[in-house]
Amino acid sequence: MKNIKSKLPYVTHHIFSEMSALATRYNAINLSQGFPNFEPSQELLDLVGICLNDKSMPLVNQYAPIAGLPFLREKIAEKVHSSYGIEVDWDKEVTITVGATEGISATISAFVWPGEEVILIEPCYDSYKPAVDTVGGKTVIYTMKSPDFKIDWDEFAKLITAKTRMICISTPNNPTGTIMQEEDMLKLSQLVHGTDIIIMSDEVYEHMVFDGKTHESPLKYDALRERTVSVFSFGKTYHITGWKVGYCIAAPELTVEIRKVHQNSVFSVSHPLQKALAKYMDISDDHLKLPEFYQKKRDLFSEAVKGSRFKLLPCAGSYFQLFDYSDISNENDYDFCVRLIQEHGVAAIPVSRLYTDFKDDHLIRLCFAKTDETLLKAAALLKEV
The missing domain is CATH 3.40.640.10 (Type I PLP-dependent aspartate aminotransferase-like (Major domain))
Structure with a gap:
């Protein structure tokens, strides 16, 4: 059919799925999409x-x-x-x-x-x-x-x-x-x-x-x-x-x-x-334990990336951490995220894709809802960037 008019013509590749797919393709640590890599309660x-x-x-x-x-x-x-x-x-x-x-x-x-x-x-x-x-x-x-x-x-x-x-x-x-x-x-x-x-x-x-x-x-x-x-x-x-x-x-x-x-x-x-x-x-009452649980992961990750060229922004909530990479590259954030996957083995989300006008402040989003082992491995890779 020729006369199909899209209500969402700007929706093409979903950035979360795209970065996760690239992470799989290059066997990178996936800190892009917001999901845990550990199991829920066995109970x-x-x-x-x-x-x-x-x-x-x-x-x-x-x-x-x-x-x-x-x-x-x-x-x-x-x-x-x-x-x-x-x-x-x-x-x-x-x-x-x-x-x-x-x-x-x-x-x-x-x-x-x-x-x-x-x-x-x-x-x-x-x-x-x-x-x-x-x-x-x-x-x-x-x-x-x-x-x-x-x-x-x-x-x-x-x-x-x-x-x-x-x-x-x-x-x-x-x-x-x-x-x-x-x-x-x-x-x-x-x-x-x-x-x-x-x-x-x-x-x-x-x-x-x-x-x-x-x-x-x-x-x-x-x-x-x-x-x-x-x-x-x-x-x-x-x-x-x-x-x-x-x-x-x-x-x-x-x-x-x-x-x-x-x-x-x-x-x-x-x-x-x-x-x-x-x-x-x-x-x-597992929900009562979440603030301490995720704050420990936030702090573990933040401490582990010290000495890198990334600047971490304050994180008061959620399980996401923003990283400023402006001291590393002048690339736009999408290209930087692709290269981060291909060359350094860590997947992140370019924050510009969460603005209507693709505003680019050289920020990437990483998810710390991961095992401590995964976070430490990712931090070691990020310190090499």
């Missing part, structure tokens, strides 16, 4: 087998309820309350999604109409803009500046218009590792007061906040609670990115609309995996 894995085969749980291998298993949503509401002191109605406010990405997409699809504006804070996860473009929305870009990647809320305010339908935030931020703090939430509250603007809050790295700081969800703030859709990831929390199970929390009137999109796109999420996660949450 959790065992529960999957139990849930698949236990005949006392009828229909566990058939469709799950559209919104997700009640027991799992109850456990989520309990965790959110214990973690942040937030009261959540598990029945009316929690929806299980096919990973956080589907939760993000469903949220944007549910509320953004053609011509309405969505403010993105870049650099950011690369699924936001395609989701907006697919429904005919218009992205408006706020660009954070290296190396601190903080938001100047006075400048940000200039982007808000009568057409602004949504603001997408991410904390901890991928790829920068920065976090939003109480003062940011208060500023955001002031900006959206008296408007119908919805906040899509990507919080998949909620339990990876370091140095004694705490995760600030907009759900904690009365002025933001009723307009926020917060999106979370079991994949990030339990080292199971391949399961593609996430969830979103939103006020009932927002949840109703998100579920309509969810029902008519994916319908429901893997039943036995939901059952296993619910059972695991009932007996485990």
Whole structure:
């Protein structure tokens, strides 16, 4: 057919898949794509087998309820309350999604109409803009500046218009590792007061906040609670990115609309995996150990690359570390990442690919959700660059 008009003509090679493929081709250490190279809890894995085969749980291998298993949503509401002191109605406010990405997409699809504006804070996860473009929305870009990647809320305010339908935030931020703090939430509250603007809050790295700081969800703030859709990831929390199970929390009137999109796109999420996660949450507090677990990996990696020509930027959260290579090369970051794989055996993500305009600050993103052995091997290679 000749007359096919792409809604996403700029989407070609996916940078994460591309760098992972190059890592495989050149047998490089893959610190590009954001997934652990270690196994999840054996107890959790065992529960999957139990849930698949236990005949006392009828229909566990058939469709799950559209919104997700009640027991799992109850456990989520309990965790959110214990973690942040937030009261959540598990029945009316929690929806299980096919990973956080589907939760993000469903949220944007549910509320953004053609011509309405969505403010993105870049650099950011690369699924936001395609989701907006697919429904005919218009992205408006706020660009954070290296190396601190903080938001100047006075400048940000200039982007808000009568057409602004949504603001997408991410904390901890991928790829920068920065976090939003109480003062940011208060500023955001002031900006959206008296408007119908919805906040899509990507919080998949909620339990990876370091140095004694705490995760600030907009759900904690009365002025933001009723307009926020917060999106979370079991994949990030339990080292199971391949399961593609996430969830979103939103006020009932927002949840109703998100579920309509969810029902008519994916319908429901893997039943036995939901059952296993619910059972695991009932007996485990593993999420409480994540800040210390990943801070140790961050510090191990940072210490191991000392003496290299890379400059490390601050990392307050997530499992990503930004490296400035400007003392090494004037190459653009994409070419540098390709050469890093081919000649030095380490795969990274060029940060410019997480900006709409490919802004290049000579920064690369590396993932430290890896075994200590892998991180030390990668650090040794990076010191030779």
